[in-house]
Amino acid sequence: MADxxxxxxxxxxxxxxxxxxxxxxxxxxxGQGMKILVLQFIKGGWVYGExxxxxxxxxxxxxxxxxxxxxxxxxxxxVHKQAARKALEEARGEITSGRWDMVILDEIVYALGYNLFExxxxxxxxxxxxxxxxxxxxxRGAPRSLIDRADLVTEMKEVKHPYRQGMKAQKGVEF
Amino acid sequence: MADxxxxxxxxxxxxxxxxxxxxxxxxxxxGQGMKILVLQFIKGGWVYGExxxxxxxxxxxxxxxxxxxxxxxxxxxxVHKQAARKALEEARGEITSGRWDMVILDEIVYALGYNLFExxxxxxxxxxxxxxxxxxxxxRGAPRSLIDRADLVTEMKEVKHPYRQGMKAQKGVEF
Numbered sequence: 094m095a096d097x098x099x100x101x102x103x104x105x106x107x108x109x110x111x112x113x114x115x116x117x118x119x120x121x122x123x124g125q126g127m128k129i130l131v132l133q134f135i136k137g138g139w140v141y142g143e144x145x146x147x148x149x150x151x152x153x154x155x156x157x158x159x160x161x162x163x164x165x166x167x168x169x170x171x172v173h174k175q176a177a178r179k180a181l182e183e184a185r186g187e188i189t190s191g192r193w194d195m196v197i198l199d200e201i202v203y204a205l206g207y208n209l210f211e212x213x214x215x216x217x218x219x220x221x222x223x224x225x226x227x228x229x230x231x232x233r234g235a236p237r238s239l240i241d242r243a244d245l246v247t248e249m250k251e252v253k254h255p256y257r258q259g260m261k262a263q264k265g266v267e268f
Numbered sequence: 269m270a271d272x273x274x275x276x277x278x279x280x281x282x283x284x285x286x287x288x289x290x291x292x293x294x295x296x297x298x299g300q301g302m303k304i305l306v307l308q309f310i311k312g313g314w315v316y317g318e319x320x321x322x323x324x325x326x327x328x329x330x331x332x333x334x335x336x337x338x339x340x341x342x343x344x345x346x347v348h349k350q351a352a353r354k355a356l357e358e359a360r361g362e363i364t365s366g367r368w369d370m371v372i373l374d375e376i377v378y379a380l381g382y383n384l385f386e387x388x389x390x391x392x393x394x395x396x397x398x399x400x401x402x403x404x405x406x407x408r409g410a411p412r413s414l415i416d417r418a419d420l421v422t423e424m425k426e427v428k429h430p431y432r433q434g435m436k437a438q439k440g441v442e443f
Binding site: 104110112123142249255 | 275281284322423429
């Protein structure tokens with residue numbers, strides 16, 4: 094029951110708000126003077142509001158590592174696997190670097206769900222965490238082993254989504 | 269199906285991440301150059317990481333309007349009701365002011381759940397929204413009428429929480 098224990102936090106589920114909640118957590122931690130790194134395991138190649146924001150905030154860095162979302166007829170699985178493996182490697186280095194107070198591994202659980210790496214590799218990565226570091230993991234489909242390892246797990250459940258009603262993605266909300 | 273339609277977004281449920289997701293949404297929108305106002309219907313008197321952060325971000329303002337969380341043996345219900353009524357009034361003014369691209373009414377749904385005002389008053393407030401404004405509402409227990417009115421609803425479901433394991437709230441995560 095140490096007072097400054099870093100938590101392992103998971104945002105999972107099929108609803109909106111996983112990455113968004115992680116960003117909010119980053120903003121809150123940044124407000125407390127913490128240094129935050131976000132490694133995006135999936136969203137390669139996009140320009141997001143959060144990238145624009147982090148560019149303006151000292152001590153808050155976002156790196157896009159992965160390829161785009163995996164679709165039928167999209168890039169070869171091997172391309173995704175290689176990108177995910179490189180991302181894991183980078184995550185290991187940063188988690189153990191002592192440079193950050195919070196590291197967010199965005200969509201790493203989604204990448205795991207597509208078998209871009211093994212469940213055990215993710216658990217091994219978490220075990221590298223220094224005690225005081227907050228580690229945040231997002232993505233749908235968190236496996237039991239991750240939930241068991243985590244301190245705080247929230248499932249985002251989609252109740253209603255505008256895409257279902259034919260509405261387009263909105264600037265400042267979706268991207 | 270306009271391209272710049274402002275959405276009504278609800279984060280509800282019993283899990284962590286409702287306010288946090290709203291903050292992440294604020295950060296994303298801020299990154300896009302939008303002007304954001306957060307009105308906190310409940311969290312009076314606390315100092316949060318998000319307050320510290322917003323103080324550093326131009327065009328991102330947070331105002332604490334409500335009293336603290338409602339507890340048995342706490343402040344008189346009438347005190348909470350008056351604070352909520354004033355907060356609603358301020359929300360009406362700001363939503364129609366044209367000054368903001370996104371207004372976040374944090375914990376307004378929680379306040380509604382404690383009958384600090386009527387469901388119809390909340391729906392009337394939403395109906396004042398200019399078409400292009402994004403309106404974000406958070407708090408557990410969103411009623412059917414609000415879900416019907418909203419464009420995007422996510423329920424945050426608690427899967428695992430560190431308090432249950434005797435861990436204290438952590439700086440940068442909980443506050």
